[in-house]
Amino acid sequence: MSDHRVLKASILALPIVCASVAVAPAQQPQAADAAKNLTPVTNETLRNPPAADWLMWRRTYDGYGYSPLDQINKDNVKNLKPAWTWSMDPGATETTPIVHDGVLFLNHYGDKIQALNAATGDLIWEYKRDLPAKLMAERTNQLTKRNMAFYGDNLYIATSDAHIVALDAKSGKVVFDHTVADWTKGWRYSGGPFIANGVLVQGMTGCGNATPGGCFITGHDVKTGAELWRVHTIAQPGDANFDTWNGIPLESRFGSSAWISGSYDPDQDLVFYGTGQPYPWIAEMNGLLPKKPGAKNTALYTDSTLAIEPKTGKVKWYRQHLETDTWDLDYAYERMLIDLPVGGQTRKALVTTGKLGIIEAIDRTNGEWLWHKETIPQNVVASIDPKTGEKTINQASVPHIGQTTVNCPADPGGRGWPATAYSPKTGILYMPLNEYCSNTTPTPLDPGQAYTGGGRAVFARTLVPNSDGNVGRVEAIKLADRSQVWTVRTRTPQTGAVLPTAGGVVFGGGWDRWFRAYDDTTGKLLWETRVNNALNSFPITYSVNGKQYVAVVAGNGSSHARSLATLTPEIKNPDGGSVLWVFALPN
Amino acid sequence: MRSGTTGAAATLLACLLCASASYAQTPFVPDEWKYGKRQDSATLHYCVDARDPDLPVARKIGQAIASALLLQPKEHVIGENVVGETLDSLYEIFLGTCDVYLGFKLIPDAYPEWMKVTRPYYRASYLFTAVEPGWRSLADLPKSQAIGSTMGTSADLRLIQYLQALSPAERWSRFPMSSDQAALKALTNGTIGVALVWGPALWALQRSDAGLAKIRQLSPNPLPAATADVGAAVLANESFLRNSIDRAIASLTGDGTIQAILDSDKFPATAVK
Numbered sequence: 116m117s118d119h120r121v122l123k124a125s126i127l128a129l130p131i132v133c134a135s136v137a138v139a140p141a142q143q144p145q146a147a148d149a150a151k152n153l154t155p156v157t158n159e160t161l162r163n164p165p166a167a168d169w170l171m172w173r174r175t176y177d178g179y180g181y182s183p184l185d186q187i188n189k190d191n192v193k194n195l196k197p198a199w200t201w202s203m204d205p206g207a208t209e210t211t212p213i214v215h216d217g218v219l220f221l222n223h224y225g226d227k228i229q230a231l232n233a234a235t236g237d238l239i240w241e242y243k244r245d246l247p248a249k250l251m252a253e254r255t256n257q258l259t260k261r262n263m264a265f266y267g268d269n270l271y272i273a274t275s276d277a278h279i280v281a282l283d284a285k286s287g288k289v290v291f292d293h294t295v296a297d298w299t300k301g302w303r304y305s306g307g308p309f310i311a312n313g314v315l316v317q318g319m320t321g322c323g324n325a326t327p328g329g330c331f332i333t334g335h336d337v338k339t340g341a342e343l344w345r346v347h348t349i350a351q352p353g354d355a356n357f358d359t360w361n362g363i364p365l366e367s368r369f370g371s372s373a374w375i376s377g378s379y380d381p382d383q384d385l386v387f388y389g390t391g392q393p394y395p396w397i398a399e400m401n402g403l404l405p406k407k408p409g410a411k412n413t414a415l416y417t418d419s420t421l422a423i424e425p426k427t428g429k430v431k432w433y434r435q436h437l438e439t440d441t442w443d444l445d446y447a448y449e450r451m452l453i454d455l456p457v458g459g460q461t462r463k464a465l466v467t468t469g470k471l472g473i474i475e476a477i478d479r480t481n482g483e484w485l486w487h488k489e490t491i492p493q494n495v496v497a498s499i500d501p502k503t504g505e506k507t508i509n510q511a512s513v514p515h516i517g518q519t520t521v522n523c524p525a526d527p528g529g530r531g532w533p534a535t536a537y538s539p540k541t542g543i544l545y546m547p548l549n550e551y552c553s554n555t556t557p558t559p560l561d562p563g564q565a566y567t568g569g570g571r572a573v574f575a576r577t578l579v580p581n582s583d584g585n586v587g588r589v590e591a592i593k594l595a596d597r598s599q600v601w602t603v604r605t606r607t608p609q610t611g612a613v614l615p616t617a618g619g620v621v622f623g624g625g626w627d628r629w630f631r632a633y634d635d636t637t638g639k640l641l642w643e644t645r646v647n648n649a650l651n652s653f654p655i656t657y658s659v660n661g662k663q664y665v666a667v668v669a670g671n672g673s674s675h676a677r678s679l680a681t682l683t684p685e686i687k688n689p690d691g692g693s694v695l696w697v698f699a700l701p702n
Numbered sequence: 703m704r705s706g707t708t709g710a711a712a713t714l715l716a717c718l719l720c721a722s723a724s725y726a727q728t729p730f731v732p733d734e735w736k737y738g739k740r741q742d743s744a745t746l747h748y749c750v751d752a753r754d755p756d757l758p759v760a761r762k763i764g765q766a767i768a769s770a771l772l773l774q775p776k777e778h779v780i781g782e783n784v785v786g787e788t789l790d791s792l793y794e795i796f797l798g799t800c801d802v803y804l805g806f807k808l809i810p811d812a813y814p815e816w817m818k819v820t821r822p823y824y825r826a827s828y829l830f831t832a833v834e835p836g837w838r839s840l841a842d843l844p845k846s847q848a849i850g851s852t853m854g855t856s857a858d859l860r861l862i863q864y865l866q867a868l869s870p871a872e873r874w875s876r877f878p879m880s881s882d883q884a885a886l887k888a889l890t891n892g893t894i895g896v897a898l899v900w901g902p903a904l905w906a907l908q909r910s911d912a913g914l915a916k917i918r919q920l921s922p923n924p925l926p927a928a929t930a931d932v933g934a935a936v937l938a939n940e941s942f943l944r945n946s947i948d949r950a951i952a953s954l955t956g957d958g959t960i961q962a963i964l965d966s967d968k969f970p971a972t973a974v975k
Contacts, residue, residue: 205732224732253791327880364893366884367850367877399862400854402878408870516859558812559856571854573811672730674790690734 149217149232150239150285156215156265158313162381167658169214171309172262173534174655177452178378180536181615182656186663187700188618192632192642195698198664199236203693207259208670209305209532211653212695215265218284219657219666221695222260222307225251226274230287234659236697240287244274250298256674257321261532261653262307262376264315266337273304273317279340293340295333301325311379311386311425313337318373323394327366332373332388332421334428344428348373348390350415361412363402370394370401371417375447375532380479385431386423387452387465387479391445393417395571396526397514397557398441404513413438418446420467420482434482436469437506441514442495442555443526444470449534451544456595457485466594468535470528471495472548474592475504488597490590491529491550492579495522514572516557525553525576527678534653538615541635542595545621547609548588550579551682576681586682587625589613591638601638607686608679611650611667622665624650626676627686630667630696648692651676665698728816729790737797746773748934749800752782755882755906756824756932756971760804762963763823763954767802767934770950789814796937802947808931809856818938821948822931823960826971827901828857830920833889839921840896847895848875850885857898857928864925883907886914896920900930901970931974 156170164170166183173180187195206224213220219233226244231237251258257275264271269281269290276298281290296302296319303321310316315335322330329349333342348371350356360368370393377388393414398404403412418437421430436446446469455464455476465479472491477484484504497509512522523529528549535546554575578586587609591600607627614622615635620642624630626649632642646669654667670693671677680686731737740747748764750757761777768775778799793816796803806819813819830840830849837843851858858878865873877894879885882903889897890913897917908914922928933951936944954960960973 207730252794255791325880327884362875363877366888366893367879369880395854399866400858400878402876405866405870407875516863556811557859559809559854559859672732674730677730690730691732 148239149234150230153216153218153268153284155267157267161266161310167214168216169212169655169657170265171213172211172307172376172653173378173449173536176311176379176381178449179451179539180449180534180612180653181538183617184656184658184663185616185618186658187616187620187656187665189620189634189641191700192618192620194700195632195642195644195665196701197644198697198699200697201231201236201695203668203670203695205672205691205693206670207256207651207672207674208668208693209259209261209652209673209675210668211262212655212666212668213263213265213270214655214657214666215284217659220263220265220270220284222263222272224672224693225258226260226272228263228270228272228282228287230284233657233664234662242282242287242289244280246275247298250276256672257303257305259673260305260307262309264308264310266310266315269337271308271310271315271337273307275303277302277304277319277321279308279315279317279335281337281340291338291340293335293342295319295342306374306376309376309379310337312381312384314343314425315340316377316386316388316423316425318376318388320372320374322372323369327369329368329371330373330390332423334425346421346423346428346430348416348421356415359411359413359415361403362407362410367402368393372447375449378450378452379425380452383480384424384426385479386425387450388421388423389445389447389450389467390417390419390421391447392440392443396441396443397516397572398439399514399516400557400571403439404441414440418444418469420446420450420465420477422479422482432482434477436467436475437471442512442522444495444524444528446470448530448532451537452479453537453594455485466537466544468530468546470524470526470530472524472529473499474544474597476594477504486597488592490546490592491524491548491588493523493529494552514555514557519554519556521552521554523552523579524549525551526574527675531675533610533651533675534612536613536615536621537594538635540617540619541615542593543600543615543635544592544594545613545615545623545635546588546590546592547611547613547623547625548590549586549608549679550582550588551586551679552577552579576678578682586679589621589623589633589638591621591635600636603633603638603640606683608676608683610673610676610679612653614654614656614665616656622654622656622667624654624667624669626651626680626683626688628669628688630669644698646696647689647694649673649676649688662699666695668693668695670694729793731794731797734797740801744774745776746771747776747778747799747801749778749780749795749803751803751805752779754805755900755902756805756969757906758967759824759963759969763960764802764804766954766959766963767947767950770953771946789817792817792935801940801943802934802936804934806933806935807856808933813935816938817935818944819935820933820944821951822933822974823951823955824964824971825929825931825974828855828928828930829899829901829904830922831886831889831897831899831904831917832895832920833916833918834895835918837920839923840925841923842920843874843895845872845874848877848893849896849898850877850879850888850894851898852882852885852900853878853880855900856930860928861898861925886917889917890914905968905970932971
C-alpha cells in the first residue's frame with residue numbers, strides 16, 4: 116500500500132517539477148541490476164562456498180564465521196574507508212547480511228528485505244511483509260531477525276508472525292509463504308533458517324506460558340515450505356527423557372527456545388542446534404525446584420546440543436550443558452565443528468560457549484565430553500568434572516523467592532547472541548565477552564492482564580566485584596591448548612559479533628560506536644572508525660569483481676545491547692538511526 | 703569467584719552494596735518523537751484490557767473516574783486476540799493511546815521507574831478451588847494430589863514458600879499453570895485436585911463456561927487468605943494526572959460508587975477504603 120502511495124505522489128508532482136526545472140545536473144547512473152546474474156546455490160555450493168560470498172549465518176556450515184578473503188590485511192586495513200552506507204528502518208538490527216554473486220540481501224527490523232548491489236549499495240528490489248498491526252505495535256526485539264538462507268534461486272526468511280517465506284532472489288517475489296505457528300499465541304521467530312542437505316531447518320521461540328509444551332525445531336521442504344518433521348525441545352510423553360521435569364506435567368512445561376540458527380556436518384549428515392532454558396527462569400516458579408525425592412529435574416532438552424538428521428528429524432544424540440537452569444544462561448549459540456588435538460589424538464570436536472562464557476568441547480560424533488575453558492568471572496558453576504563435564508552448581512547463586520541472590524554473569528550472558536568466531540588460519544577462537552553480575556530478586560510480576568509473563572524476577576545488573584570499570588573484552592583463545600593468546604579489555608560492552616579473516620584481522624565493535632580491526636595474533640588495534648550507532652549485529656566480508664568489502668549494521672533498539680548499556684551510563688547513543696555500513700580500501 | 707562458598711559469599715556481600723537500577727531506562731520505541739502531546743485535554747483516555755477478567759467493571763470504573771474528573775471518557779480496549787506483551791511494550795501504548803490503563807495489581811518494586819500505579823480501587827482474593835464436594839479447605843486435599851497454581855502471582859509465590867517450609871513428605875505437589883483458565887481446566891479434567899486462581903478470573907470464567915459451574919471455593923487453611931489491591935497505571939511523569947486520579951478514586955470510594963459498581967455485577971471484590 117505504501118509503495119502505491121509513493122508512486123501516485125510522484126505522478127501528481129511531475130508537471131510542476133517539469134515546469135520549474137530547466138536543467139538537472141548529470142548524476143551517476145544506477146548500477147545495472149546485479150541480481151540478473153545470480154546463479155543457483157546448490158548443496159555443493161553450501162559445502163564449499165565461494166570466498167567472495169557470504170551465503171549463510173556464519174558463512175560456512177562449520178559455524179566458524181571466518182572469511183578466507185585477504186585483500187584487506189594487517190598492513191592496509193588502516194586505510195579502510197566507507198565505500199557506501201544504506202539507511203535501515205529504525206529498531207533492533209541484530210542481523211547478518213547475505214551476499215551472493217555481487218548482491219547483498221538485508222533484513223530490516225519489521226521484516227523488510229532488500230536486495231542491494233553489493234558494490235554500490237543501489238537498491239534492486241524490496242519485499243515488505245505486511246505484518247499484523249498488533250504484532251508491529253508490540254515493538255519487541257522479536258521483530259528483528261538474525262539470519263537468512265540462500266538456496267537454489269531463493270532467499271529464505273523466517274518472519275515475525277511465525278511463517279517461513281521463500282523469495283525469488285532475482286525479483287523479490289514470493290515463491291511460497293508457509294505458516295508454521297500462530298503468532299497470536301506468542302510464537303515468534305528471531306533467528307533465521309539454514310539449509311542442510313536440501314532441507315530448510317528453523318528453530319522456534321516465544322514458547323512462553325501461553326504455549327505449554329515448549330519450543331521446537333522444524334525441517335521444511337525448500338520448494339513448498341511444507342513441514343517435514345518437528346523436534347520438540349522439551350521432552351514429550353513417550354520420550355525416554357519425559358520424566359526429567361520433577362514430575363510436572365507437559366502442560367506445566369515451558370521454554371527451551373531454539374532461537375539461534377545451527378550448524379551442519381555434511382560428513383555425518385547431522386545438524387547441530389542449541390536450546391535455551393525453562394520458562395520462567397526462576398526454578399522455584401517453574402516447578403523444577405525443590406527437587407522431589409526420587410525425581411529427576413534436569414529438564415531435558417533445555418540448554419542442550421541436539422544432533423539432528425536433517426532428512427528425518429531424528430535426534431541422533433544430545434548433550435545437556437546445564438541442568439535446571441534458573442538464571443537464563445542459555446546454551447543456544449553457534450556450534451563450531453573443529454578437529455582438535457585432545458589427549459594425543461585428533462578428535463572431531465564441536466565447540467560451543469553458552470552465556471556462562473565457558474568454552475566447551477564435545478565429540479561431535481557422540482556428544483562425549485572433551486574439555487572446557489573458563490573465560491569471564493562467573494559464580495554459578497563451582498566445578499566441572501574434567502572427564503564427564505558434569506557441573507557442580509554453587510548453590511548460593513540459585514535464586515530464591517523472598518531473597519536477593521547474586522549470579523555472575525547476569526542474564527544477558529557473559530557472551531550473548533553476538534557470535535564468537537574461529538580462524539582456521541590461527542587456530543584461535545575470538546570472543547566478544549562482557550563481565551558483570553546480577554542481583555536477582557524473584558518477584559511476582561503479575562501486574563494485571565496486560566501480559567501473561569507469569570512472574571520472573573528483578574535483575575539489577577552490576578559490575579563484577581572489585582571491577583576496574585571495564586565491562587567488555589575481546590578474547591583470543593588458542594583451542595589446541597586452550598591458552599589465552601591475547602585479550603583486549605574495554606569500558607564499552609562488546610555488543611557485536613566478531614569477524615576474523617585470512618588477511619590477519621579481526622573485526623568487531625561495541626556499544627560505543629567504534630568499529631575496530633585487531634591483529635589476529637597480537638590483538639593490536641590496527642584500525643577503528645566511529646559509526647552512527649551501536650554495533651549490535653554480525654559483520655561480514657565479501658568481494659565483488661575482485662574488490663573486498665566489510666559490511667556491518669549499526670543501530671539501537673536491541674534489548675541485549677540496551678541491557679548491557681545500563682552498566683556504562685556515560686556512553687550514550689542516539690535512539691534512532693540504523694545503518695548498514697560498507698567499508699573498502701581506496702581504489 | 704568460581705572457587706567455592708567463601709568466594710561466593712564475598713561476592714554476595716559486595717554486590718548487594720553496589721546494585722544499579724535495572725529499570726532506569728524508558729523502553730526503546732522507534733521514532734518515539736512521532737508521539738506528540740494529546741491536545742484533547744477535556745478527555746480522559748482510559749484503557750481497559752480485553753484479557754482482564756474484570757473488564758465489565760473496569761469499564762464502569764474508568765467512566766466513573768472520568769466523570770469524577772469532569773472529563774469526557776474515551777475508552778480504549780487493549781489486547782484483543784493477543785496473548786500478551788512485555789511491560790516495555792506498554793510504554794508505547796501509553797504514548798499512543800492511554801492516559802491511564804486500568805487493571806494493575808499493587809506489587810512493590812514490580813514496575814519499571816517510568817510507570818506508576820494509582821491508589822487501588824478494589825481488593826480481591828486469590829482462591830483455592832476444587833470440584834470435590836466433600837472438601838472444605840485446602841487441608842482436605844490428599845497429599846497424593848497436586849495443587850495447580852497460576853504461575854508467578856503473589857499468592858503462588860506465597861504457596862511456594864509455604865510448601866518449601868514443609869518436609870518433602872508433608873508437601874503437596876505444585877504444578878505451575880500458564881493461566882487461571884488453564885488451572886481451572888486442569889481442575890475439571892482431574893490433573894490437579896486444587897487450583898489456586900485469581901478470584902475475578904473464576905468469576906469471569908464461570909459466567910462464560912457452564913462446565914466450570916461445579917468449581918467451589920475452599921478455605922485457604924492452613925494458609926492465610928491472599929489478596930491483591932488493583933489500581934491503574936500511568937506514566938511516571940504524569941504526576942498531576944496520577945494525583946487527580948487518586949483523589950477521584952478516593953472520592954468514588956467514599957461515596958460508595960466503586961462498591962456499587964462491584965455489587966451491580968456481583969464482582970468478587972471490595973472497594974479499598
